[in-house]
Amino acid sequence: MFWGIAILIICIVMGLPIYVGLLGAGLYILLIVQQIPIDMVITGLYDGVAKFTLTAVPFFLLAGSFMEKSSFADRLVKSFTPWLVKVRGGIPIAAILANELFGAMSGSAPAAAGTIGRVMFPVVSKSNSEKFALGMFASAGALAIVMPPSINMILFATATNASIGALFLAGVVPAIIIGVCLCSYIWFVSKPAGQDVKFDLKYAAKMTLKGLPVLILPVIVLGGIYKGAFTPTEAGAVSAVYAFLLPFLFYKELKPPVIKECIKDTTKLTGQIFILIAASTVFSQALAMAQVPEMLKQALNGLSPLMFLMLLNVILIIVGCFFDPTSAVLVLAPVVAPVAASLGIDLLHLGIVFTVNLAIGMFTPPFGLNLYVIQSIFKRRLEDIARAVPPFFVVFIIALIIITYFPQLYLWLPKMSMVQ
Amino acid sequence: MVQLRKHLRRILTCLDSISGVLLLVCTASAFINVVARYVFSRPFVWGEEVSVLALVWMVYLSQGLLENDNEQLAMTALYRALGEKVRRAVDVLRCAVTVFLSGYLLYAGMVIVMRNGELNMTTQAIGFPLWIAYLVIPLALACMIMARLVHPITDAPAAEVVGMKEDEGTCSGV
Amino acid sequence: SQGQNESKGGTNDGGKKVVMRVATPTTNDPQTHEMELFKEVVEKKSNGRIEVQLYPSCQLGSNAQMLQGLQAGTIHGLLEPTAFLGGFCDVLTVVDLPYFFPDVWTATEMLNGPAGDDLRSYLEERGLVAASFYSYGDRVLLLKFPVDSMDSFKGKKVRIMGAKVLIDEINSWGGTGVPMDVPELYTALQQGAIDGLESAPQFFWMGKYYEVAKYIFYEPKGAEVTIFMMNKKWLEGLPSDLREIILESAKEIQPNAEKFARELQQKALDDMKAAGVQVIEASPQLRAQLEEASKVVHETFLKDNPDAKPIYESLKKAIGS
Numbered sequence: 001m002f003w004g005i006a007i008l009i010i011c012i013v014m015g016l017p018i019y020v021g022l023l024g025a026g027l028y029i030l031l032i033v034q035q036i037p038i039d040m041v042i043t044g045l046y047d048g049v050a051k052f053t054l055t056a057v058p059f060f061l062l063a064g065s066f067m068e069k070s071s072f073a074d075r076l077v078k079s080f081t082p083w084l085v086k087v088r089g090g091i092p093i094a095a096i097l098a099n100e101l102f103g104a105m106s107g108s109a110p111a112a113a114g115t116i117g118r119v120m121f122p123v124v125s126k127s128n129s130e131k132f133a134l135g136m137f138a139s140a141g142a143l144a145i146v147m148p149p150s151i152n153m154i155l156f157a158t159a160t161n162a163s164i165g166a167l168f169l170a171g172v173v174p175a176i177i178i179g180v181c182l183c184s185y186i187w188f189v190s191k192p193a194g195q196d197v198k199f200d201l202k203y204a205a206k207m208t209l210k211g212l213p214v215l216i217l218p219v220i221v222l223g224g225i226y227k228g229a230f231t232p233t234e235a236g237a238v239s240a241v242y243a244f245l246l247p248f249l250f251y252k253e254l255k256p257p258v259i260k261e262c263i264k265d266t267t268k269l270t271g272q273i274f275i276l277i278a279a280s281t282v283f284s285q286a287l288a289m290a291q292v293p294e295m296l297k298q299a300l301n302g303l304s305p306l307m308f309l310m311l312l313n314v315i316l317i318i319v320g321c322f323f324d325p326t327s328a329v330l331v332l333a334p335v336v337a338p339v340a341a342s343l344g345i346d347l348l349h350l351g352i353v354f355t356v357n358l359a360i361g362m363f364t365p366p367f368g369l370n371l372y373v374i375q376s377i378f379k380r381r382l383e384d385i386a387r388a389v390p391p392f393f394v395v396f397i398i399a400l401i402i403i404t405y406f407p408q409l410y411l412w413l414p415k416m417s418m419v420q
Numbered sequence: 421m422v423q424l425r426k427h428l429r430r431i432l433t434c435l436d437s438i439s440g441v442l443l444l445v446c447t448a449s450a451f452i453n454v455v456a457r458y459v460f461s462r463p464f465v466w467g468e469e470v471s472v473l474a475l476v477w478m479v480y481l482s483q484g485l486l487e488n489d490n491e492q493l494a495m496t497a498l499y500r501a502l503g504e505k506v507r508r509a510v511d512v513l514r515c516a517v518t519v520f521l522s523g524y525l526l527y528a529g530m531v532i533v534m535r536n537g538e539l540n541m542t543t544q545a546i547g548f549p550l551w552i553a554y555l556v557i558p559l560a561l562a563c564m565i566m567a568r569l570v571h572p573i574t575d576a577p578a579a580e581v582v583g584m585k586e587d588e589g590t591c592s593g594v
Numbered sequence: 595s596q597g598q599n600e601s602k603g604g605t606n607d608g609g610k611k612v613v614m615r616v617a618t619p620t621t622n623d624p625q626t627h628e629m630e631l632f633k634e635v636v637e638k639k640s641n642g643r644i645e646v647q648l649y650p651s652c653q654l655g656s657n658a659q660m661l662q663g664l665q666a667g668t669i670h671g672l673l674e675p676t677a678f679l680g681g682f683c684d685v686l687t688v689v690d691l692p693y694f695f696p697d698v699w700t701a702t703e704m705l706n707g708p709a710g711d712d713l714r715s716y717l718e719e720r721g722l723v724a725a726s727f728y729s730y731g732d733r734v735l736l737l738k739f740p741v742d743s744m745d746s747f748k749g750k751k752v753r754i755m756g757a758k759v760l761i762d763e764i765n766s767w768g769g770t771g772v773p774m775d776v777p778e779l780y781t782a783l784q785q786g787a788i789d790g791l792e793s794a795p796q797f798f799w800m801g802k803y804y805e806v807a808k809y810i811f812y813e814p815k816g817a818e819v820t821i822f823m824m825n826k827k828w829l830e831g832l833p834s835d836l837r838e839i840i841l842e843s844a845k846e847i848q849p850n851a852e853k854f855a856r857e858l859q860q861k862a863l864d865d866m867k868a869a870g871v872q873v874i875e876a877s878p879q880l881r882a883q884l885e886e887a888s889k890v891v892h893e894t895f896l897k898d899n900p901d902a903k904p905i906y907e908s909l910k911k912a913i914g915s
């Protein structure tokens with residue numbers, strides 16, 4: 001067992017692809033420790049991927065790709081920023097709102113950090129400071145994986161047999177809680193709007209009207225899932241088609257070479273994620289075979305749910321510093337979920353705690369995808385970005401504590417949707 | 421070697437394009453399914469199994485190109501900090517490990533494909549032969565082995581961190 | 595470490611401890627009860643020479659993967675409803691034909707007796723041993739709509755357990771049978787992506803599906819039977835006394851399993867009724883209509899599986915007598 005885990009860590013640290021580490025460790029545990037025929041590895045590679053609910057992943061990735069390559073974010077931002085010009089900290093607050101809304105359309109945090117950042121970085125740098133803007137855009141992008149739709153939630157739900165639709169709905173309020181915490185912080189540290197800034201009602205209304213077709217997408221996706229118009233998988237397909245047709249037909253964007261690029265990006269990302277899903281299926285089945293979840297259950301028996309969640313938060317924050325959320329959720333969720341269940345923790349609650357922690361990991365140094373996105377877009381030094389992040393990290397941690405210990409704040413939404 | 425690399429990449433790109441077509445078919449069929457439900461109030465029964473089969477093939481058909489272009493998710497921070505010589509040693513080790521693992525799995529995969537064929541195993545709803553469905557795994561493994569063999573040394577450590585190219589402004593990754 | 599030595603399943607010579615890995619897809623239901631009973635009896639009878647390791651809740655993969663694992667000998671025993679054997683061993687879904695067996699309890703009793711011999715020998719050709727059959731419950735419908743005639747099913751989507759005969763059954767009544775993963779069922783049902791599901795009352799009760807669908811239509815009263823399969827080669831490699839213990843135990847727990855399933859079904863029905871669920875019994879005419887419509891399912895089954903004819907005929911004869 002020890003060597004199995006050691007193989008995994010050595011492979012990953014040495015820079016071998018993560019799937020190689022997972023497969024190597026899985027094979028070692030199955031073939032050498034458990035002496036099980038190799039069949040299980042192959043059927044695991046097939047079965048881990050062959051799940052209907054997982055088809056939502058490429059759909060949402062494709063939708064995100066279309067949004068990234070069109071004027072979606074630009075139109076989104078312009079549709080409501082004119083309303084906030086007189087508010088203290090209005091411009092960065094608008095950026096947070098834009099991240100929330102973009103998050104409600106797209107499942108990927110780096111896409112949010114990059115797309116919204118590209119549009120709003122200059123204005124926020126001017127209204128506050130560049131350091132502030134760097135920290136804010138690196139961290140606020142993480143909202144996209146807490147606000148549904150979220151690829152990480154799909155992966156968590158599939159790995160633990162939770163309902164994707166219910167987990168999506170459970171994520172709405174936590175994303176708002178984080179947003180409120182961020183906005184409060186922004187309000188405190190920003191100066192009041194200058195006297196020379198004028199609010200123009202006519203202009204604001206015009207821009208909102210123009211942005212309406214874009215603003216409708218989150219309503220379709222989330223409202224559709226809430227009202228039961230379609231399943232999460234169908235919601236993915238609908239948003240991909242919408243994110244393509246709207247710019248293609250009405251904005252004259254997404255010319256054929258761009259479409260080709262979007263498809264290529266999506267197959268690449270899908271391939272990267274799904275080989276991990278396949279390999280982690282083999283790995284977690286190997287752990288199950290070696291009865292590791294059972295041992296963990298016994299080891300942690302008697303721990304109070306509060307203590308367990310605190311421990312989990314600490315572990316996940318550390319894991320988030322070094323790993324991308326995709327691998328982290330795939331490797332840890334199947335092991336942690338049975339333990340949490342035996343301690344009486346709601347699966348949706350656990351899923352949200354997982355998601356928020358790993359969202360924080362997106363912008364914690366040394367490794368965080370959002371940091372690199374911001375670095376490559378704005379050509380700033382990684383050290384400068386990392387130095388800008390801490391205040392926002394603290395805000396996220398405060399939100400995390402609220403979310404961890406007051407699940408009743410958000411679990412009512414999926415429950416209410418079920419009572420209709 | 422250069423010619424060989426070129427040809428291999430062309431083949432792998434072609435497989436990746438098939439993967440892209442499957443993506444479009446999959447998306448379109450899921451979308452049409454929603455429409456069919458509302459307009460004709462009758463979903464396709466076969467929709468789910470076909471989507472799953474397309475997904476499996478989509479995923480594995482793109483693996484060859486990913487391996488070839490060294491774009492698999494990896495944590496490359498320590499690797500990049502290593503000296504040139506140690507890096508090359510890690511490369512060779514990676515090549516050996518990947519080829520060994522994939523080769524072993526390729527063999528096992530063929531055994532399963534054959535067993536599924538002999539026993540006429542099929543999917544439940546549409547009765548699609550499982551051996552064909554499974555065939556994509558050995559195919560992908562073979563592609564990965566070839567890709568690794570023609571690139572025993574990773575030409576340039578592409579990934580800054582998990583799937584992110586340094587020079588790339590795009591927001592890939594999840 | 596010692597954990598490693600204990601779990602070596604490959605070696606089963608004389609003195610060493612034999613590990614038997616038993617899996618099932620479900621959680622907290624008759625099947626998990628049966629596997630726990632089995633573990634208790636086997637470990638006691640063998641004086642600890644056999645250790646039974648339990649893997650419920652799809653820990654070792656989906657139904658399809660577990661079936662492959664059973665064949666390969668990765669898993670030694672597998673409990674699952676015959677309705678999930680479609681595509682792997684379609685002949686066995688003869689059990690799931692609508693209006694074939696009068697009810698699940700009779701079906702289980704017959705399958706465990708001589709009438710099940712054909713079925714068992716068919717599995718043996720595929721390297722599996724059918725150690726025992728257990729009753730899961732009456733296969734009935736939980737619906738979001740009341741049923742008063744055949745027309746009620748028009749345009750309705752009902753989730754079935756996977757076997758083609760069950761898809762055909764719902765289709766023959768004018769609805770659409772759709773397979774779907776269990777984790778999505780609750781939301782799909784609540785949101786109207788499906789209009790109902792077909793399984794046993796205890797399944798509706800444990801999954802709390804009755805919270806979002808209020809009508810139980812007590813038809814076709816099909817046989818939801820669990821089959822306990824084992825890997826033949828592995829079993830034959832065991833010392834004969836251990837093999838006997840395993841096979842005996844699988845049969846021995848039968849009455850206890852039956853009692854548990856019956857009580858659970860009754861409790862489930864009582865609880866759901868108390869929660870406002872309406873249990874609809876079909877009128878004799880409607881039942882006759884449904885049965886008549888279902889004939890095409892039997893025909894299609896025999897056409898799809900020509901090798902099932904002898905099994906079908908012999909079972910039919912046994913049921914008739």
Ligand code: NA
Pocket residue numbers: 102103104105106107108143144145146147148149150
């Ligand atoms: Na999102």
Ligand code: NA
Pocket residue numbers: 320321322323360361362363364365366367368369
């Ligand atoms: Na991080």
